[in-house]
Amino acid sequence: MDYSYSEHKQCYVALDCIIFGFDRKDLKLLLIKRNFEPRKGDWSLMGGFLESDESLDEAASRILSSLTGLKDIYLEQLKGFGKVDRDPVARTISVAYYALINLNDHDKNLLPEFGAKWFPIDELPNLIFDHEEMVSLAKARLRHKASNQPVGFELLPDTFTLPELQQLYEAIYETSLDKRNFRRRILSMNVLEKTDKKQKKYSKKGAYLYKFDEDKYSEQKNKNGGTKMMFKPPKV
Amino acid sequence: MDYSYSEHKQCYVALDCIIFGFDRKDLKLLLIKRNFEPRKGDWSLMGGFLESDESLDEAASRILSSLTGLKDIYLEQLKGFGKVDRDPVARTISVAYYALINLNDHDKNLLPEFGAKWFPIDELPNLIFDHEEMVSLAKARLRHKASNQPVGFELLPDTFTLPELQQLYEAIYETSLDKRNFRRRILSMNVLEKTDKKQKKYSKKGAYLYKFDEDKYSEQKNKNGGTKMMFKPPKV
DNA sequence: GCAAAAGTGTTACGAATACACCCATGA
DNA sequence: TCATGGGTGTATTCGTAACACTTTTGC
Numbered sequence: 001m002d003y004s005y006s007e008h009k010q011c012y013v014a015l016d017c018i019i020f021g022f023d024r025k026d027l028k029l030l031l032i033k034r035n036f037e038p039r040k041g042d043w044s045l046m047g048g049f050l051e052s053d054e055s056l057d058e059a060a061s062r063i064l065s066s067l068t069g070l071k072d073i074y075l076e077q078l079k080g081f082g083k084v085d086r087d088p089v090a091r092t093i094s095v096a097y098y099a100l101i102n103l104n105d106h107d108k109n110l111l112p113e114f115g116a117k118w119f120p121i122d123e124l125p126n127l128i129f130d131h132e133e134m135v136s137l138a139k140a141r142l143r144h145k146a147s148n149q150p151v152g153f154e155l156l157p158d159t160f161t162l163p164e165l166q167q168l169y170e171a172i173y174e175t176s177l178d179k180r181n182f183r184r185r186i187l188s189m190n191v192l193e194k195t196d197k198k199q200k201k202y203s204k205k206g207a208y209l210y211k212f213d214e215d216k217y218s219e220q221k222n223k224n225g226g227t228k229m230m231f232k233p234p235k236v
Numbered sequence: 237m238d239y240s241y242s243e244h245k246q247c248y249v250a251l252d253c254i255i256f257g258f259d260r261k262d263l264k265l266l267l268i269k270r271n272f273e274p275r276k277g278d279w280s281l282m283g284g285f286l287e288s289d290e291s292l293d294e295a296a297s298r299i300l301s302s303l304t305g306l307k308d309i310y311l312e313q314l315k316g317f318g319k320v321d322r323d324p325v326a327r328t329i330s331v332a333y334y335a336l337i338n339l340n341d342h343d344k345n346l347l348p349e350f351g352a353k354w355f356p357i358d359e360l361p362n363l364i365f366d367h368e369e370m371v372s373l374a375k376a377r378l379r380h381k382a383s384n385q386p387v388g389f390e391l392l393p394d395t396f397t398l399p400e401l402q403q404l405y406e407a408i409y410e411t412s413l414d415k416r417n418f419r420r421r422i423l424s425m426n427v428l429e430k431t432d433k434k435q436k437k438y439s440k441k442g443a444y445l446y447k448f449d450e451d452k453y454s455e456q457k458n459k460n461g462g463t464k465m466m467f468k469p470p471k472v
Numbered sequence: 473g474c475a476a477a478a479g480t481g482t483t484a485c486g487a488a489t490a491c492a493c494c495c496a497t498g499a
Numbered sequence: 500t501c502a503t504g505g506g507t508g509t510a511t512t513c514g515t516a517a518c519a520c521t522t523t524t525g526c
Contacts, residue, residue, distance in 0.1 A: 012241055053320060055318045080313060082295075082331070084290065093286070095318070162505090179507095180490095181489065183506085200497090205505050207505055416517095436524095440477070440525045441478050
């Protein structure tokens with residue numbers, strides 16, 4: 001084995017962001033149109049390069065906020081992608097991140113720049129390079145995450161109604177869910193706090209607004225060290 | 237945004253391998269002693285650099301096999317690590333992989349070189365750089381994986397007994413499990429095939445050897461697209 | 473014959489599912 | 500008054516957990 005750094009090639013390190021958005025109705029993905037060759041005019045994820053004074057996480061945040069203007073967005077690393085010829089221009093590995101954002105808080109100041117556009121998650125155009133692989137992995141990861149913990153708080157406004165939360169889950173799973181069972185399970189998680197206000201935008205009766213209780217949430221998360229066990233140990 | 241590659245810094249890309257091994261009894265981790273500065277004499281994960289003609293996956297395999305002599309080992313990407321000062325020598329990002337290997341098939345031809353040593357998973361020494369973070373993440377990931385799918389086939393010989401499989405799960409979860417419940421659940425997964433041979437090494441009575449049915453396994457895995465849903469959709 | 477590990481079955485409990493009606497309101 | 504979406508309760512099923520004794524055999 002060879003430990004001398006200088007004998008090894010360096011490599012471009014890119015970041016690509018899979019940006020999920022939810023507008024109280026549909027789950028969407030933010031894409032940009034490339035305005036340079038190769039593949040000019042094709043759609044792509046938002047990306048950029050790692051600079052020397054920033055960590056991977058910081059670079060992903062920077063790229064996300066430089067392209068959308070948004071800060072403090074929930075962002076999580078998905079995976080490193082490193083096929084030799086994944087980028088035809090130069091040897092580049094890319095670390096993909098996914099973000100969840102709430103379009104109702106933010107939609108005004110979003111997207112006009114850089115030819116960015118929101119696409120419904122089930123009507124995506126062809127993407128460059130290995131970006132489709134990234135997206136499908138991110139979708140799987142989001143579903144997985146949603147099945148283990150109450151995701152969705154990042155995708156919703158500070159207060160939200162249960163029908164809205166249900167729509168988010170339905171969008172993530174691309175299916176419909178039973179209202180009563182959904183409510184029971186979400187409420188039994190004990191991380192929601194009911195307010196006494198009602199949201200009347202979408203119905204005449206109005207739906208109660210809930211908010212997310214961060215303390216209860218992290219309490220729940222740490223209960224099993226974050227992971228459900230396949231088996232419960234015997235009581236002894 | 238700036239798309240010209242040459243304006244961006246390149247960066248060293250390292251790979252680090254978290255190598256889990258199981259010897260029919262304990263779960264272990266393979267570490268090497270650094271024989272160069274900085275941190276000479278300290279323990280570290282096995283690592284190396286990405287070369288220009290190989291993908292990340294290929295590089296991880298190469299490093300694993302160059303240090304252990306083993307090929308075709310189960311290897312999965314864990315995460316990219318990219319803090320600015322994680323490596324004091326030069327700016328380097330590292331993509332960590334974890335491997336599962338079965339020490340009974342392989343132990344003879346392993347480890348003597350490079351000052352490598354197997355450590356019980358609960359008695360690890362201090363590690364260099366961010367390697368401890370990598371290990372604890374890998375442990376969590378292994379547990380998580382084991383809770384969703386019958387892991388362990390990579391860590392066991394071609395045939396194995398149910399008590400051996402149970403010991404593996406107990407090692408992964410660092411707990412003890414009820415024999416009857418364990419057997420029922422594992423067998424109900426329908427991926428094991430009983431042989432008519434018995435393993436008598438560890439008891440007078442002897443335990444039946446089982447083997448893993450790859451076809452049934454991948455069938456099971458693809459059932460829910462790999463992910464359990466939080467909710468089952470209504471029948472309609 | 474006994475020590476040591478392998479193997480086996482049943483009950484009890486709790487979580488997930490299926491399912492249908494009433495409520496509040498604005499138009 | 501009626502159309503629209505919000506809200507609620509229960510019986511059933513199924514999976515998981517708890518729990519103790521018998522079998523085999525080498526010594």
